[in-house]
Amino acid sequence: MNRTALKIGYIGTNFHGFQRQPDLRTVEEELIYHLRKLGYIDDLKKSRFRIAGRTDAGVHSLGNVISFQSEKEVRVNEINNSLPDDIQILAKAPVRFGFKPRYAEMRQYRYVLFRSDLDLYKLNEVAEIFKGTHNFTNFTKRFQKTTTRTIDDIKITKANLNDYHKKEFPNLHDTLSPVFVDIYGESFLWNMVRKMMRVFVDVAIGKLSLEKVEELLNPAENDPRANIKVLDPDYLILMDIKYDGVKFVYDDYACERFKRNLVDSLGDLQRKYAIRESMIKSLDDLNG
Structure with a gap:
């Protein structure tokens, strides 16, 4: 039985946060459901399923981390094919059996x-x-x-x-014309x-x-x-979490797939923007 850590990307807009809650859609609930469905885990206690951070509703991620033990070899894209588009596995790393993702060396928000x-x-x-x-x-x-x-450290950049x-x-x-505030700490x-x-x-x-x-x-x-x-x-975006001695390997296909999903959502936002702008202009014309 091997223990694996996975780095998770998700768009937090349609989630009620990361942590499981009764009758609400959460990132953790989606992950557990699909890992069970694919046979990676069964009993959460036996698999020692652990998470790094409980982001609030609406918060996004490129680097939150979960870990679990499984006898099945973890295949990133098999899991991603099962998961919804707004949550995807981006990277994985083998970790020791005592690994607890909560105890990180560095987090970047x-x-x-x-x-x-x-x-x-x-x-x-x-x-x-x-x-x-x-x-x-x-x-x-x-x-x-x-x-x-x-x-x-804190870095301020005009994006x-x-x-x-x-x-x-x-x-x-x-x-x-956004300003990025990147904050680094344990x-x-x-x-x-x-x-x-x-x-x-x-x-x-x-x-x-x-x-x-x-x-x-x-x-x-x-x-x-x-x-x-x-x-x-x-x-707010949880950009990354790093651990001493743990090297995550990013899956190129998984990252490109998540990027495409983000681009598609931008197109939807542009259409919504255009509709609202046209309605504003029409109201201005009525008053003109």
């Missing part, structure tokens, strides 16, 4: 900001404050034993997606990244001072927890 009023200089300033080890008690909804976490859009969809307007608290992004935006639009950010990261023992509203999950 990307939040995509779509605002024209962001001061990039201020975004980089607040990123420098967040780097390092801090008390993130103000950046989670749950009370946990320890809220100390370490941010290894240039227009070339791809122009090639694939020449009629799409140049309305997209582990994160629940809602931590989305609360961080709220603070990033508030600083970048001049609503919050850098001094206040310092206070949020260094709360006094008896201070009440700050009420930081999370930003939308739809713009």
